[in-house]
Amino acid sequence: MSMAVAGSLRGARAASFSEQLRKPVWLLVPAACFLAFIYLLPLFDLVRISLSGPSWATHFERVFAVSLYWDSLVRTIKISATVAFLCLLFGYPTALLIHRSKGIVQVLIATAIVLPYFIAILIRTYAWMVLLGRNGPINKLAIWLGILDEPAQLLFNRGSVLLGMTAVLLPLMVLSIYSSVSRLDPSLKRAALASGAGPLAVFWRVLLPLTLPGIGAGVLIVFVTALGFFITPTLLGGPADQMFAMHITQQADFATSEGFLQALAVVLLTITLGVVAVAGKFLGYEFIWGGGKLVEATPTPSETRGRDKSARQRSIGTFFADAIGWPLLRLVGRLPASFGTWTVRLMGGFVVLALMVPIIVVMIISFSKASFLTFPPPGFSLRWYEKFFSDPEWMAAFFNSLTIALMSSALAVTLGTAAAMGVVRGTFKGKTAVMLLLVSPVIVPPVVLGLSLYSLFLRFDMVGTTWGLAAAHAIGGIPLVVVVIAASLQGVDPRLEQAAAVHGASPLRVFRTVTLPAIAPGVAAAAFFAFLHSFDELVLSLFLSSAQLKTLPLRLWADVNYQLNPVLAVVSTLEVLLVVGGIALARPVLARSRGAI
Amino acid sequence: MTDGLAGRAERRQHIAEQAGNSSGRVFQAIGSSIEVANVTKRYGPFCAADDISLTIQPGEFITLLGPSGSGKTTLLNLIAGFQKLDSGEILVDGKPIHHVPTHRRGFGMVFQSYALFPNMTVSQNVGFPLRMAGMDRETTERRVAETLEIMRLSEHALKTPSQMSGGQQQRVAIARAIVMRPKVVLMDEPLSALDRRLRESIQIEIRELHQTIGSTILFVTHDQGEALTMSDRIAVLDAGKIVQVATPVELYRHPETRFVASFVGESNLIEAEIVQKRGSTMTLKNKAGYVFNAESRNAIDVGRATVLVRPERIAISNEPASNTTQATVTSAIFLGEILRIEAKMESGETLLIRCSDIAGRAMPSPGDTIHVSWGAEDCWVLA
Incomplete structure (x- = not known):
């Protein structure tokens, strides 16, 4: 009797242990181990080295004492804030334009925004160099119109940096705001109109306040990304436009600056994470991955904050609202609807042009007959395509990139899919924190990540290895995969899985027969994004590759800095074709996970 | 009105x-x-x-x-x-x-x-x-x-x-x-x-x-x-x-049309032939030969017509009486205050009946024969 009890007890314990093992939480382990080794460990190391001076603060004191770095830091913050503002100014009308247009027009406008989003920053910056160059179309057009007598130097100044960075980051802002606008109940606008509010009053009182989360998320993502920007300001800026990340790469060339170099990186990292942390307090950290709240194991009570705050502000606020706010609102509300419509159309149209024209110009130039960059081309030929495909160095770089991107994508999809399953299907506390860790690599400035990885790669002799680069690229690929797969998984009804289980399917079989088919399009899209991320990656590769292992972006980077020749246009055109093909395949999924990073 | x-x-x-x-x-x-x-x-x-x-x-x-x-x-x-x-x-x-x-x-x-x-x-x-x-x-x-x-x-x-x-x-x-x-x-x-x-x-x-x-x-x-x-x-x-x-x-x-008749409230639409018209009252005969009177505002006085009879206006009894027609119960559902009965008439048309539950009366069950009737004021000839 007692034997039997003991036996059944043991059985129960064994069962509960194997049940424990079967919990989806364990799916997080591979990704966690991978990121701990190749992402968190180097970052901790980076901080440790930065503190290793005679006193812990030595290196940091130098960062803040030398005006070169301090000025650059202030300049970086100013430029980033300006870019974020410009992106908002032009991005909001563009998001509205997408929302308000219908059918094929909507698809075209949305494509014009999404397509550049997937094209390498290097290539889009190169396109602006072509556009703004001495022989570029803008100078040519200005002379033809008689505005200029001779080509002006449009490049290498603050204006070109702001223009280039805004153009590069605009899609992020538009997608963020669009996801907010498209979720609004359309009858809210009608209700406001029926309440006597004019079209612009509706915008100000209803549309704008309700899309504030999207605006906040967009501004923050753009600002934080701009803080760590390296490629665009290097190529489009002059000596007076040095951004902070550029100092880190310059210092990296001197072996003597060990410690100080890390301190520079830690400063940039701290500012970035600080901004994200403060923003996350207000917006919820979901803004980083642009998704909705995750279902936590223990639901936190919804807070009703802001009540007493609004009561306090009422006395001062009411006076201004009565005296200025409401009358002004009513006045503005009298403007006809066509005023707003045309503002949206003109600004949105301008954005679409600004995003598409550089790409189109570069595609045209790739077929140029001329041996230097000029637009319009004097004639057309395929000579630059021949040069690209017959040059062993270009081809070697291309195949290196292809191999690395395929490996990296496979790694990111395997680890990322498992982790997404763990996050969405698992029941545990602190989901937001786990998700935050998984997607945080997109926040860390690539320069900082590259620098930290460099010491790790040196220690384990991974510099210049194909698999080393693939693993490094997978750090940034995992967040993309997790976000896309988590979104598709949330679209799968868990009751379908329960139904399959009730009818006798084992967990693995449930995954194979129910879950996987449902998320397959998401997996395909995620694989494509991770592939593109690696294929386009430049900054990490700058730190981690060797002379023997050149990737395509590295070759491009070398050429952009020395000679602007049309072979670059050929590479750009091929990349655009790759992206267009990928988007065409991934379109159904893209529509669902829009607003993801 | x-x-x-x-x-x-x-x-x-x-x-x-x-x-x-x-x-x-x-x-x-x-x-x-x-x-x-x-x-x-x-x-x-x-x-x-x-x-x-x-x-x-x-x-x-x-x-x-x-x-x-x-x-x-x-x-x-x-x-x-x-x-x-x-x-x-x-x-x-x-x-x-x-x-x-x-x-x-x-x-x-x-x-x-x-x-x-x-x-x-x-x-x-x-x-x-x-x-x-x-x-x-x-x-x-x-x-x-x-x-x-x-x-x-x-x-x-x-x-x-x-x-x-x-x-x-x-x-x-x-x-x-x-x-x-x-x-x-x-x-x-x-x-x-x-x-x-x-x-x-x-x-x-x-x-x-x-x-x-x-x-x-x-x-x-x-x-x-x-x-x-x-x-x-x-x-x-x-x-x-x-x-x-x-x-x-x-x-x-x-209701003026079949659409309104069937969209507003539950309805029985019975096909019948006009026998005679006298003022606002018509005499009609259905396919099985049941002759009944109905109200009408229509101009037509010969040919075929569709007659609307609301389910709650139909009287049922277990015994045949003067001017009733026979129907076979196909389903009977007890809804609390009323009974909802479906019955097949001799003409082949299905009749929906809603009648109040009367104490002591047995629930009809499928297959039972009942006798149904309606008065002139209970039906309406559609255009």
Whole structure:
């Protein structure tokens, strides 16, 4: 009797242990181990080295004492804030334009925004160099119109940096705001109109306040990304436009600056994470991955904050609202609807042009007959395509990139899919924190990540290895995969899985027969994004590759800095074709996970 | 029927006078008349509103009833100004309004999805139309308080919409729609997101509100029961056209088409041959030879006709009597206060019968033979 009890007890314990093992939480382990080794460990190391001076603060004191770095830091913050503002100014009308247009027009406008989003920053910056160059179309057009007598130097100044960075980051802002606008109940606008509010009053009182989360998320993502920007300001800026990340790469060339170099990186990292942390307090950290709240194991009570705050502000606020706010609102509300419509159309149209024209110009130039960059081309030929495909160095770089991107994508999809399953299907506390860790690599400035990885790669002799680069690229690929797969998984009804289980399917079989088919399009899209991320990656590769292992972006980077020749246009055109093909395949999924990073 | 309408208008006039005499706090507006004249709206080849004409009396509660896609919401949106009409005219108090943008039409509107501004409190929501109309803070606050009191929402004034239940949210939406004392209130399926009990209580609330405020109310629904409960008159729409406009009683008793007969209430449509016509009464004979009388307003007096018999107007008995016909029970369901019986007549037609449950009478069971009959006043010959 007692034997039997003991036996059944043991059985129960064994069962509960194997049940424990079967919990989806364990799916997080591979990704966690991978990121701990190749992402968190180097970052901790980076901080440790930065503190290793005679006193812990030595290196940091130098960062803040030398005006070169301090000025650059202030300049970086100013430029980033300006870019974020410009992106908002032009991005909001563009998001509205997408929302308000219908059918094929909507698809075209949305494509014009999404397509550049997937094209390498290097290539889009190169396109602006072509556009703004001495022989570029803008100078040519200005002379033809008689505005200029001779080509002006449009490049290498603050204006070109702001223009280039805004153009590069605009899609992020538009997608963020669009996801907010498209979720609004359309009858809210009608209700406001029926309440006597004019079209612009509706915008100000209803549309704008309700899309504030999207605006906040967009501004923050753009600002934080701009803080760590390296490629665009290097190529489009002059000596007076040095951004902070550029100092880190310059210092990296001197072996003597060990410690100080890390301190520079830690400063940039701290500012970035600080901004994200403060923003996350207000917006919820979901803004980083642009998704909705995750279902936590223990639901936190919804807070009703802001009540007493609004009561306090009422006395001062009411006076201004009565005296200025409401009358002004009513006045503005009298403007006809066509005023707003045309503002949206003109600004949105301008954005679409600004995003598409550089790409189109570069595609045209790739077929140029001329041996230097000029637009319009004097004639057309395929000579630059021949040069690209017959040059062993270009081809070697291309195949290196292809191999690395395929490996990296496979790694990111395997680890990322498992982790997404763990996050969405698992029941545990602190989901937001786990998700935050998984997607945080997109926040860390690539320069900082590259620098930290460099010491790790040196220690384990991974510099210049194909698999080393693939693993490094997978750090940034995992967040993309997790976000896309988590979104598709949330679209799968868990009751379908329960139904399959009730009818006798084992967990693995449930995954194979129910879950996987449902998320397959998401997996395909995620694989494509991770592939593109690696294929386009430049900054990490700058730190981690060797002379023997050149990737395509590295070759491009070398050429952009020395000679602007049309072979670059050929590479750009091929990349655009790759992206267009990928988007065409991934379109159904893209529509669902829009607003993801 | 027209008497009833005039009676209501008179009563409303009376209320208005009383209100004018007693105190300024009573909510009162004199509703507008709305004239929809030959209105057409197309979406590509699809005609959502096909040459619709409708005259709405001042202060009337009129319901647009129809299945989804019948054009009722299109017509409401055209009147609200959310969509532009292709041809025709809409006149409010005799003035054309289709060039006036929505926000200057001065209507109140209630939406199916409530459409409360989530970034504002209840009192800010209700006060929004007042502020947009340029009223000062004191007037706004007073009028908001009055309106919330009428809707019994006073204690919720500082809540945000997300903190309230669906029924409360819809009452806030109604408060926002009436706070300006508009001459016209448009309601677009305002109750269809609510559960049945709540729906019934708010139906009564809206009816009483209409008596109080006197605005013209244009109410859209696909629920025929709701339309019958609430309306002064009902306009039934089908495929972009108005099929019949009538009071609830008239619509139920004397539908003009098969569509109206089957869409409004449950119905039995019996094919029969006209034997004789005498005044407003016809004598008909169905396929199995059963001869019965029916009311009719039709001009035709020979040939075939479709006769509407409402299920609750059919008398049943277990024994044959004079002027009954035989039917075989196919199903009998006990619904509490009534029995719902389906029976096959000798003519092959299925007859739906609703009769009250009488103590002591045995439940019919499938296969039983029953004897059914109806009087002349219980059936109506369709055109």
